[in-house]
Amino acid sequence: MADTVLALKDATLSLDGNAGRIEILHGISLDVTRGETLALVGPSGSGKSSLLMLMGGLERATSGSVTALGQDLTEMNEDALARFRRDHMGVVFQSFHLIPTMTALENVATPLELAGEKDAFDRAGAELKAVGLSHRADHYPTQMSGGEQQRVALARASAPRPEILLADEPTGNLDETNGSAIIDLLLGLRDRHGATLVMVTHSMSLAARCDRTIRLRDGRLDLPAHAEAAE
Template sequence: MTADVAPLALSSVTLTLPSSAGPVNILRGVDLDVAAGERVAIIGPSGSGKSSLISVAAGLERPTSGTVSLFGQDLSKLDEDGRARLRRGRAALVFQSFHLLPNMTAEENVAAPLEIARSPNALPTARDWLAKVGLSSRLTHYPHQLSGGEQQRVALARALAARPALLFADEPTGNLDSRNAGSVVDLMFDLLAECGAALVMVTHDPVLAQRADRIVRMADGKVVQSSAEAAA
């Protein structure tokens, strides 16, 4: 990716899904550009299309129409494996529900994507990143042996260990109490600064949204406001 190519660009993106009552329009002509290193918070009421936007932008869901460009690549020209290869080491995801592999320890969970990407020293790198999130004493613990805050910190270490250029975060503090949420948010922004990664984050938390460079407000599947001033 050259310096002048945005890590993410959506143009006239729609998403229509079938239902028993007929087609449902989830996204309705969304335009969104995210610059290198920019932190964007996506807010709006439930059902406004926020999480669907993340899924389409990350290439997890194909849009019905429009163009999604990730690191300058048109995702419509790639199959599922091609989209996975494009994301590998360059785009990472953190979800509300952690998505840790239950049969792997904390260090194995962090090392797994590094090993898939054939990165050297996957386990030492995993240990380094678990140390960054304050979990050096929990390396060999399994997810069921960790608190919710600890699991989300493992998920954050896993997402950022490859030093991606773009992090997608869908309600990253949604399952955490206020104390753990604040700790995870501070860690996330500190580690993003270290990596220089851009952020596209869905959140219902107005305090968290205010930490972004720009707030994008959605309603009824559309972007109705995009303002840097809103995050000031």
């Protein structure tokens, strides 16, 4: 039987806005197995990023359950969730989220230092080398291109050897050439560390490189997913 890494059971997400309560996700049930690469596709506003945030414990389900590596994220407090992400997850955002006052090497070493790794900078240097940025180790984010910043973000996410990699539109701010290079690196990091990868994307060429594609529409799973219909 396949080893389930992420499991959502009737998960819903509601948030309070100026116009009242907004229902974002409706009764999501989904299993992701170890080593799988899953693409989340659908129109803007369909709930793709919100679903990814539930998987990472960055949003808390209003009802239902979200389980990662056998742990119920909905039962954890914020400190426990932060520790769980530190120890088991890597997250890559569209807007990079690098620390502007830190060099590339320091950015990549940060999660390792927080985890108490004694060889944090050696491992950070190895990850920068893996994404082709050894020569940028002492540069700050503002001194790097968008593609380079995203490669640093990938190195930072993969440095702790996470079991789960979550990527939210990792090529959204990049041109086609840089975007393609980032995907090659992301899939390579997945293969090198044996991580399970869940990725939000509008790119159907990217989705086609994943093991499975799930489409969302209006906060619900739209199954079966037809790649050619995604927007």
